[in-house]
Amino acid sequence: MEAKRGVRLISALIWLAVMALAACYLALTLPQKQLSSNILELLPSEGEAQISSSYADTQKDRLIFLIKSDEKQAEDFFTRLSKEKFFSQVRGKVPQAEQDEFARFWFQYRLAFVPESVIKLMKTGDRYVRSIQSMLYSPYGAPRADEMKRDPLLLARRSAVGNAGDLPSFHDGWIVIRHEGVEYRLVSAELKSPLSYDELSDAVKTLTSLCQASEAANPGMRVLMTGIPLFSASAADSTRKDIAFLGSISVAALIVFLFIAFRSLKPLFLCLISVACGVAGGLSVSLLVFSELHAVTLVMCLSLIGIATDYTTYYAAARMRAPVGESAWNTLAQLRPSLLHALLTTSITYGCILISPLPVLRQLAVFAVCGLICSCITVFVWQPFFLQNFRGRPSFVETITAKYFGLFEKSSKTALILLAVLIVFCAVGLYQVKADDSLTNLQSLNTELLKTQKEVEKISGQDFSSPRLLVKAKDDEALLVQLEKLRAQTANESGAAELRSMLPPLNSVSRQNETEALAQALYPKLEAFYQEVGLKGVEKPHYEKLTLKGFLSSAVGSGYKDLYLRKDGYSYFVLPMPKDKAFEEKLKELNIDYSKFDRRKDMETVLQVYREDLLYILLFTFALIVLTFAFKFGLAAVLGAGVSLMLSAAAGIAALGFANMSLNIFSLLALILILGIGIDYQVFFRQLSAYRKESYFALFVAAVSTILSLGILVFCSTSAVSNFGLVLSVGVLTAFLTAPIGRNK
Template sequence: MMNANALPPSKRPALFWGVACLILLGVLLTLLPQARLNSSVLAMLPKQTLGAIPPSLNDGFMQRLDRQLVWLVSPGKKADPQVARSWLSLLQKSQALAEVKGPMDADSQQAWGAFFWQHRNGLIDSDTRARLQNGGEAQAQWILSQLYSAFSGVSGKELQNDPLMLMRGSQLAMAKNGQRLRLMDGWLVAQDEQGNYWYLLHGELAGSSFDMQQTHQLVTTLNTLEGELKAQYPQAQLLSRGTMFYSDYASQQAKRDVSTLGVATLFGVILLIVAVFRSLRPLLLCLISIGIGALAGTVVTLLIFGELHLMTLVMSMSIIGISADYTLYYLTERMVHGAETSPWQSLSKVRNALLLALLTTVAAYLIMMLAPFPGIRQMAVFAAVGLSSSCLTVIFWHPWLCRGLPVRPVPAMVLMLRWLAAWRRNKKLSVGLPVALALFSLAGIATLRVDDDISQLQALPQDILAQEKAITALTGQSVDQKWFVVYGKSAQQTLERLELFAPALEQAKKEGWLGGYRTIPLNSLARQQQDLSLLKNAAPAVIKALNNAGLATVNPDLNAMPVTIDAWLASPASEGWRLLWITLADGESGVLVPAEGVKNSAALNTLSTQYTGVAWVDRKSSFDELFALYRHILTGLLLVALAVIACGAVVRLGWRKGLISLVPSVLSLGCGLAVLALSGHAVNLFSLLALVLVLGIGINYTLFFSNPRGTPLTSFLAITLAMLTTLLTLGMLVFSATQAISSFGIVLVSGIFTAFLLSPLAMPVKKRKKDDE
């Protein structure tokens, strides 16, 4: 009597799955026009990047800062703005940027001076305020020191118009705050140790610095313009700085990884499948399951995240090999036993093992959802959905599509049978190899070092880094992203909080926690009122002291000259400071206070918590701590996962066989870490993420071997093919130029190969030996 499993079931599930795939295709075509490919390494990082400040302010600051570009142009040791003017002209003619600024022209300089003159009573600096608080005598002495100094250049007109020298005081304070740049012919100019002059230019992108296509086009344009400048002025030097340059480097590197590694991967998998099956149909079946998986993964990722990260595509190359495993396991069963069983009988033999393997792999990927990085979460969603769809494609479609597939002799069958027999009969192999690998693991793990440095996320180009360091040295303006953020519900509340926090900043500087800081030269309206009262109280004493010194006519204007944030931002006086301020549509405002020479980040963070509306931001330190935290969390999760797998194995197979079947999983993790250590890499969060996949993928081999309805020969052939396809795909990650991806690949390759080597430990005890002969 014919087995019911030999009869073809209803076509309805296959048709339903076909309709589902057509719907997915329609959704993809709808989503693609609005979808974007994000190449930003920063976009992989957690969103809460500026401490406790409101997310809307955070996004506003980060988007604006990431659009900024800075250039320093040097004509040589002779001050000559002509080279800088030529670079400015080239940038403006290219129309590649939303805005380019160079020198301050005569009209702007006049407007700048006029603004300070009209609001001198409202723009009092902290040094002048301190002098006025002492009753006026100190301010009078300072005015006299300016008058009698040979270098101050006080004119009679200045003394007549501004006898209290408030405008001079505020401008001297700004000059002190301006670090190493000075004004020459309207240009901000720095000078290096060799005596070269450097002229500052500033630009802003029209769009995001992380728009891959636009960014690469702009970088190419800028490189062309630099060539034109140096052709005209061979002695000229140009330094560039901006997030855009790093983003473009990262995206081009990832594109190279995708194109070269992806092509090599597909070519290798195709050759392997054709060589084993000697037919194109298995290759087409593999491509169908991989294609459906990629379709479903892309659609769900776009629906959830609204975009695809380039890193997701690079790291998702690993899914090609894993999704092919399901097809290969089914097809090897057909190739070996196709003459005796129907496609549906073959499916019934492998279905449970396939679904269990899928469950463990998807669980491993979903654990990666706990990582705080959007790029990693995208990959986890892409993989979980993609692999599930690939497996369902095998179950629903492949029994229909593989009918008539020729039965072939098993390649290298004699060698395989001898290897399996050796595992059963030779204790030197079945005991010696696991013991040797255990010792190797212990030796390697003993030399492990931990490094949670976020810079491993991106292979930083040395030429761009060198230019950034040179600009920092010349201008004194670092981009190491260490700053305080002061914020409030309104502009005035923000300014008042900044004023309340300023004494603490000065104290932190005295304590040596930081070398310096910059605060915007603007007072709150409340502070302006207080300053006006100080002026009125101190004016008689100042006038008297100046009269005694022989200055007869001293008539200061003591009227209110209020400065609002809007007026200040609209004036040339805020030039160079506007980046530090942001006001949202609802009035919520924030201001950055950049810190330099930070020696004690932890103390500054503690200081910020003592004030309302103040947050300390040390982005690199915060991310390093986050890496360490999630590394510890994943370590715990791996141990929990091992415990769960052990319990499941013991329940299915009994104590002895269950614990033996756990050996490949444990040693695959150990060998992965050992090879990582011996290759000179450090353990970090990405190494742990790789171990999660080693566990999820490697256990498939044990599950295939321990399948009571399969045969060891079929399982071994399927596992060998699965291992080779996985190594062809994951192995390519080892050659990535990005250290994080490379170490990810090293752990995966070594761990999965170890799992393959030890998988025969899970073979059923001899009862199925006849099937192999």
């Protein structure tokens, strides 16, 4: 006996050390971990979708400011932005030195920027020479003598003029956008990456205050700010509030209910310890497995609160009415098979989610399985010490529970009536429910931020959410050839203005070689002309070639850098897709290797496919649970359990119809968990015959505690979590109500 007591004490101390280690790990690492909140990051990226994801990654830390103000006000705002430590780069007014470098680079590689119209003119020979002559005698901006000496064909001037419509408009060093007679100065900034949730939240608050203070101090000044970080911070703030508020409400409701049920604080205290250990263990393992966690994962994991309390509830209920003289360890020994079976089935249901391609579901599975195991171990090694002398006082909850289950003891009509009501409920609800995989049904974006983004898009002429054109080539040179075709095709198309503005002015090296040959052929004619007019010292032109990588690394091409990707042996360039449907036919005629991607719509298609795949996971989980149940209780018991599980799943989906919500992948995820929780109720209802009345009471307390923790998710601001919580809470309630159906008398 003493040896057993020593082993039990050592086990308890070892588990205490493990939990203390987990708590220390969380305290050290959790503040440093990044909390993802972009709903698109819930989704997998494969194939060319991975390319679009890589492009999206280049935009996730960028903020855009449009400033309507005078020169001094804009400079003051830009200076204050540049001093913020959370930025890695702020670009606004271009310093004079950088402008000079821009001009030097353009002149040095002028051959690379010669537009198609100038090349065509060069091919005419004498007409090009005459155009130079007319420029020389033009009263408007005639070239200087030193310019003609260094660049006799005036290719730098021709290139600048020919590309003027497609290059940013500069005014006093600022990129200026004119809209409806108003000038806006453009400032772009890159946040340091990665920023923790707190750092991102503080950065957004600081910037919002800066914009508001600048507008208040300068009447007439207006600052528009948009970017993915703003939406991420808004979603993360909303999630944190949900976790704090809904978690507090859930815990408070559980505290009140458990105290009413047991009329003692001890089970309540033990439930909180069990949940705390489950959360610490699940979160620690999740942080070890995943580089970052998604906010939606944490909110959905609130469901663990109700499930983790079940083990303590069953044990405390059994100890309430245990025979005098029976030790807490003996009671636990009788409960252990049922508790382990319940842990196994619930872990199986969560474990099946691991094969899901969605990262957020895999995170949830790891968190839940590890958390439930830790909660169960806590019950086994710690709680017998606390429940040795526990004797609960009679509670009206026991009376209500006994009366409800007593109805099934007296007559089978109760079961038939319940079945009829549930079938009608399911039929009406299922008739109304519809499947919809739209991302707007998963997460609602901040309306004020959306309004500002739409205004910035209108002013800048760019649609940040429009589909994208992904041009693909085997190498950079082939990619430039493809882009040349696009530049020529869109030269006179008004509907492709946004695309044309994003095309780099760079020619392919082969085009540069062709242009150089034309220039060398024209030079003798121009040299003779310059001699005639008395211009001496004209240099024979020497041209340098420019590659795509060289262009992107320069001040001239830095703005195009994020549009270029090199991956898996191919070069890609991302461009906005014109809305004209006929444009795609033109691309095919040009023999351009391209693909069209709309990340939002593509992900909605992916969600639909995975929702359909999840149905197979659901069927597999159901079959696995039924097999384990049949192995334990026999085939006869499977029929009643199967009816209960199917009704529970149907009722959960039917609730969506009554709530005017759509069926999506998170609804099916909830169904998988309903199967696991529902089979737990079947196990406890059938196996704990030695504690028949106490098992009724324990089943009721477990169901209500689970529903309290799950039902609160319905009020979450994230639509996907609200959907998940509604299906799960209604399904669990139905699983409890139908637990007595088909049982052996």
